[in-house]
Amino acid sequence: MFNNYQTIIDISLALNEQTIIYPGNSPVKIESFKSASGLTYLSNISLGTHTGTHIDAPRHINEVGVGVDKLDLTNLIGPCRVLDFTKSIESIKKEELEASNIQKGERILAKTQNSLRGFTTTYDDYIYLSAEGAKYLAELQISVFAIDYLSIKKRGSSDNRPHTEFLNVEIPIIEGVDLSKVEEGEYYLMALPLKLTGLDGSPIRAVLLK
Numbered sequence: 001m002f003n004n005y006q007t008i009i010d011i012s013l014a015l016n017e018q019t020i021i022y023p024g025n026s027p028v029k030i031e032s033f034k035s036a037s038g039l040t041y042l043s044n045i046s047l048g049t050h051t052g053t054h055i056d057a058p059r060h061i062n063e064v065g066v067g068v069d070k071l072d073l074t075n076l077i078g079p080c081r082v083l084d085f086t087k088s089i090e091s092i093k094k095e096e097l098e099a100s101n102i103q104k105g106e107r108i109l110a111k112t113q114n115s116l117r118g119f120t121t122t123y124d125d126y127i128y129l130s131a132e133g134a135k136y137l138a139e140l141q142i143s144v145f146a147i148d149y150l151s152i153k154k155r156g157s158s159d160n161r162p163h164t165e166f167l168n169v170e171i172p173i174i175e176g177v178d179l180s181k182v183e184e185g186e187y188y189l190m191a192l193p194l195k196l197t198g199l200d201g202s203p204i205r206a207v208l209l210k
């Protein structure tokens, strides 16, 4: 299945106490220590479900929505396309998506100016997905949508459609992918959540095979 791919591109953010956190979310806390026997090292970690590169499950917007443990993993493993939206201003618009000839079932990763700004500080004017764009992609029945910031929707906006259009129809969203070293094109995506029973989100290790 993977024999034809030569390289692995890691598009995950590193998780440590310096990892950027969306305003209001819990900070990462890590404590490493020696076991009682003194023979091994162990760590306790404390982090939010939407920390770093992570997945949003329907439970994120709906109390009875599907959790990350019940997501269809076929959405998260398979051929994908990275699309270059680095010219997008403020948000990714429906018209820009229409120009990309996206088909039903595609796994789509959006590279924007966010990747070029890097992942060392948070900021409010990140590029987000427009509500009309989310509706368009959900109606196309894509398999997954990934964006290169910690949120898919406009900072502070009460319009939650960038989440709801996807999650209402069980299309998972990936947030916080680092596409700074990835060019537009076709890849093979692997992005699996932890099997956290019934939870709204999970950090993931996301990679692209080329």
Ligand SMILES: [Zn+2]
Pocket: 050, 054, 055, 056, 150, 175, 201
């Ligand atoms: Zn999230």
